[in-house]
Amino acid sequence: xxxxxxxxxxxxxxxxxxxxxxxxxxxxxxxxxxxxxxxxxxxxxxxxxxxxxxxxxxxxxxxxxxxxxxxxxxxxxxxxxxxxxxxxxxxxxxxxxxxxxxxxxxxxxxxxxxxxxxxxxxxxxxxxxxxxxxxxxxxxxxxxxxxxxxxxxxxxxxxxxxxxxxxxxxxxxxxxxxxxxxxxxxxxxxxxxxxxxxxxxxxxxxxxxxxxxxxxxxxxxxx
Numbered sequence: 001x002x003x004x005x006x007x008x009x010x011x012x013x014x015x016x017x018x019x020x021x022x023x024x025x026x027x028x029x030x031x032x033x034x035x036x037x038x039x040x041x042x043x044x045x046x047x048x049x050x051x052x053x054x055x056x057x058x059x060x061x062x063x064x065x066x067x068x069x070x071x072x073x074x075x076x077x078x079x080x081x082x083x084x085x086x087x088x089x090x091x092x093x094x095x096x097x098x099x100x101x102x103x104x105x106x107x108x109x110x111x112x113x114x115x116x117x118x119x120x121x122x123x124x125x126x127x128x129x130x131x132x133x134x135x136x137x138x139x140x141x142x143x144x145x146x147x148x149x150x151x152x153x154x155x156x157x158x159x160x161x162x163x164x165x166x167x168x169x170x171x172x173x174x175x176x177x178x179x180x181x182x183x184x185x186x187x188x189x190x191x192x193x194x195x196x197x198x199x200x201x202x203x204x205x206x207x208x209x210x211x212x213x214x215x216x217x218x219x220x221x222x223x
Contacts, residue, residue, distance in 0.1 A: 077117060
């Protein structure tokens with residue numbers, strides 16, 4: 001897969017251009033599916049925030065739902081085991097982009113595995129994954145204990161598609177604890193490099209290479 005790992009979504013022209021570069025065709029010709037599942041695992045989220053993601057309401061309007069896709073639908077991972085892959089797998093294979101919203105990354109990782117979607121994604125190298133917050137952190141090896149909110153998580157490990165971790169929402173006005181000093185302290189507890197990203201910054205991962213796209217503030221941390 002091609003990965004666009006954002007902190008706050010498609011928040012500026014640079015991140016938008018990076019997304020366009022990853023797509024196989026113009027936005028207007030691409031099909032997208034929104035994955036809101038991570039929100040169910042976070043105590044600050046619920047029906048209202050999930051609805052906000054689905055309809056593209058603030059603060060979820062930057063998750064990519066509001067872009068002029070040829071079509072955009074909903075893929076709720078917790079429902080997939082009950083309907084079987086013969087029903088949902090064609091939906092995924094007919095999709096160009098997954099828009100994966102935030103919440104708890106360990107909960108999202110659990111349902112990616114439990115739903116069977118993770119195995120299907122491994123066979124779709126052209127698919128574009130656009131993560132927001134936890135939707136990006138799930139691609140990393142670990143998120144750090146401070147970001148684990150789901151009571152069912154065994155530890156802070158996630159999927160490890162990339163070999164760096166992400167500290168999101170750097171300097172966010174509604175998250176005064178997300179300082180650079182806090183990010184550096186968090187990174188010291190990991191055994192691999194990481195990035196602190198504000199909501200105007202993102203990582204692009206293509207062909208195994210990671211690069212930063214930003215109109216804001218970011219810092220590479222660790223080894």
